[in-house]
Amino acid sequence: MTRVLYELAAADPDRRFSPFCWRIRLALEHKGLSFEGRPWRFTDTAALAFSGSDKVPVLVEDGRAIADSSVIAGHLEAAHPDRPSLFGGPAGAALTRFHVAWTDQVLHPALVPLLLLDIHRHLDEADQAYFRRSREARFGKALADVCPDPEAQLAVLRRTLSPVRAVLRSQAFLGGEAPLYADHAVMGAFLWARGVSALALLEPDDPVEAWRLRMIERLGEGSRALAFG
Amino acid sequence: MTRVLYELAAADPDRRFSPFCWRIRLALEHKGLSFEGRPWRFTDTAALAFSGSDKVPVLVEDGRAIADSSVIAGHLEAAHPDRPSLFGGPAGAALTRFHVAWTDQVLHPALVPLLLLDIHRHLDEADQAYFRRSREARFGKALADVCPDPEAQLAVLRRTLSPVRAVLRSQAFLGGEAPLYADHAVMGAFLWARGVSALALLEPDDPVEAWRLRMIERLGEGSRALAFG
CATH class of the missing domain: 1.20.1050.10 (Glutathione S-transferase Yfyf (Class Pi); Chain A, domain 2)
Structure with a gap:
């Protein structure tokens, strides 16, 4: 399963600073799910057009794009119930x-x-x-x-x-x-x-x-x- | 099982106005546990002396006194696990x-x-x-x-x-x-x-x-x- 997380980045692509992207990064690590974190910038709307969202985080899991941190967290919990729970029920x-x-x-x-x-x-x-x-x-x-x-x-x-x-x-x-x-x-x-x-x-x-x-x-x-x- | 909840009251004993007492009253109703709500006033410390607490809520269940709303809620959940949960796990x-x-x-x-x-x-x-x-x-x-x-x-x-x-x-x-x-x-x-x-x-x-x-x-x-x- 391939997984890409689009994350807000500064001029330095390794400087990631969106609180909403960080919570999904932590959620993915919590679930032990491997992913590529891909830097994205505010004005890079073209790079996200495929997802229907103009904001990050966007998670692409096996070709399916999911936007909005709360929606992504709910998806991760539902799609990976065998992994440690994010909510405890x-x-x-x-x-x-x-x-x-x-x-x-x-x-x-x-x-x-x-x-x-x-x-x-x-x-x-x-x-x-x-x-x-x-x-x-x-x-x-x-x-x-x-x-x-x-x-x-x-x-x-x-x-x-x-x-x-x-x-x-x-x-x-x-x-x-x-x-x-x-x-x-x-x-x-x-x-x-x-x-x-x-x-x-x-x-x-x-x-x-x-x-x-x-x-x-x-x-x-x-x-x-x-x-x- | 007898159950008495000491609740803060105004001059009119039916006027109960402590938020901490109310949350326990709601918790008892949530669990479907019958109880007598007994009015208590700020300066009525003698009436609570038996409990070791100088504040309400105090719950007395079968002669055992429990003070502090969070402690009481935890007790109700632990002592009555067959009743609807207050916390969901x-x-x-x-x-x-x-x-x-x-x-x-x-x-x-x-x-x-x-x-x-x-x-x-x-x-x-x-x-x-x-x-x-x-x-x-x-x-x-x-x-x-x-x-x-x-x-x-x-x-x-x-x-x-x-x-x-x-x-x-x-x-x-x-x-x-x-x-x-x-x-x-x-x-x-x-x-x-x-x-x-x-x-x-x-x-x-x-x-x-x-x-x-x-x-x-x-x-x-x-x-x-x-x-x-």
């Missing part, structure tokens, strides 16, 4: 939607102001123009003005993590004794940040930092090379 | 900790400023004094000054619910097709509010409001009488 799958929604709607917005300029700096020229235009329209201000006080924003981010922190005080992973897709969704945000920024997002004694390091220890070889190569 | 139990932590640390703080004066108004005299003293110490200001702009706070509350809203756009309950303990944790907040305030917390077309009404439809008779009697 139907109730777990339903409950995980909250972790994913919280990551997308609360965690990412707290993190993105800290990363915008770094992301822009790492893109190739065509993507830089696209990124500046689309993000300045989204935030209604110049990129450089989105985060006037990074220290205050860092404090917001750390406060935002409080429910994750509370859970990780009583168990090793959001999924319990081992990671589940809920962990991958949140970890995607940290690997996104890691891909473009050297900023220490967490205090060394934060239980979330201890969890982040446990998640890094479990990265597959390919992911480790991309994140720390 | 071990992964679900681990994942539910995030819903509970988010409710305690994010949802309740967004809601409590809107309720403080109403709670105070409904308490008996001894509890009023305790409540004012302890809450003014916690907020560092007079009760009347905690929420200078209720409309703005209501907007905060509705924004805070965005990840719940996102989940409920794609499924009927946080637990999927039927409620799980994650639903009871969040619903506890709404029944707390309902117990003391007539404020419409949600817009009629909000998916969270549709879910709240579905949860109300499923209340047992005793709970319905307390919440709407």
Whole structure:
């Protein structure tokens, strides 16, 4: 079975920085499924046209293209039931939607102001123009003005993590004794940040930092090379 | 098997308003376990002394006292495995900790400023004094000054619910097709509010409001009488 994951990349093709692509990369590793991670850039819409999607992640499994991280995760769980579960059963799958929604709607917005300029700096020229235009329209201000006080924003981010922190005080992973897709969704945000920024997002004694390091220890070889190569 | 649930009550013993007690009441109904809900007041510490806890909920099952809502929920699941599951399995139990932590640390703080004066108004005299003293110490200001702009706070509350809203756009309950303990944790907040305030917390077309009404439809008779009697 051939498997290709299209992943958002910077000018350097090994710099992968989409949180949504990272969660699928982690899900594929969780299931022990081999794949080729293929770099893709914002403005490379022609390369994705075959899939019907204009965004990554797109997973192509035996010629079938699947877009949208949540759809891909559901597909992986259904298509590979003999492999370690991403959700721990139907109730777990339903409950995980909250972790994913919280990551997308609360965690990412707290993190993105800290990363915008770094992301822009790492893109190739065509993507830089696209990124500046689309993000300045989204935030209604110049990129450089989105985060006037990074220290205050860092404090917001750390406060935002409080429910994750509370859970990780009583168990090793959001999924319990081992990671589940809920962990991958949140970890995607940290690997996104890691891909473009050297900023220490967490205090060394934060239980979330201890969890982040446990998640890094479990990265597959390919992911480790991309994140720390 | 006799079962007594000690629940926080206002001057009117049928006005029950602790979100933590409500989630256990919903959990007991979920499991189809009969119980007597016994009103308890903040300053009634003598009545709880037997349990070793100075707070409700306390569940007494066949003479054994169990305190703390999460501990009680875990006990109910372990002691009554033949009844409908609160978590849908071990992964679900681990994942539910995030819903509970988010409710305690994010949802309740967004809601409590809107309720403080109403709670105070409904308490008996001894509890009023305790409540004012302890809450003014916690907020560092007079009760009347905690929420200078209720409309703005209501907007905060509705924004805070965005990840719940996102989940409920794609499924009927946080637990999927039927409620799980994650639903009871969040619903506890709404029944707390309902117990003391007539404020419409949600817009009629909000998916969270549709879910709240579905949860109300499923209340047992005793709970319905307390919440709407």
